[in-house]
Amino acid sequence: MLMTRGALTDLIPHAGTMCLLDGVLSWDRNRIRCIARSHRDPDNPLRHAGRLAALCGVEYASQAMAVHGGLTGGGTRPAAGYLASLRDLACRVERLDDLVDDLIIEAENLTGEGSRVIYAFSVTAAGRELLNGRAAVVIDAGIADLGAA
Incomplete structure (x- = not known):
């Protein structure tokens, strides 16, 4: 594993149990x-009534995008x-x-220009x-550190 959960929390605003990822297996540009x-x-x-809906996989993917x-x-x-839109979402x-x-x-960065980025993502098991x-x-370029304030 290239990066463990502890190192991930330096790259995303999520902490404690809200950091859903356990590590980075691989990455490139x-x-x-x-x-x-x-x-x-x-x-x-993210559980509701003891269950974790498949749609919550979008949050897992969003955190992977943030780490990337x-x-x-x-x-x-x-x-x-900020997640602006989802397209072609398929839950199986x-x-x-x-x-x-x-x-x-x-997650794969398909295109990115300035403050807008588009990723394709998948969650498998x-x-x-x-x-x-x-x-x-x-990307809100006006907020550099969510931990400050």
Whole structure:
């Protein structure tokens, strides 16, 4: 594993149980591949009525995109990013909490210019695609550090 959970929290604004990723398996200028086990945690903050809906996989992918932004930006926390839209989202399962295998989250930067970035993403477990889609992210260049204030 290239990066563990502890190092991830330096790159994203999420802390504690809200940091859903456990590590980075690989990354380059255009792609990132992360691993997560938190979908099995009964205390996962995204659970509702004891269940973790497959749609929550979008948050896993969003965190992978944020980590990628930090890594490609020189290893520092990027400005705040806001999910502006989702396209071609396909969920192939109803929930994530009943999966015994680790989640693999992949994101690919398709295009990025200034404060707008578009990623394709997928979440798989044991080689089975659980959800995929594209996300447009708007970077707020006015917020450099969410921890300040």
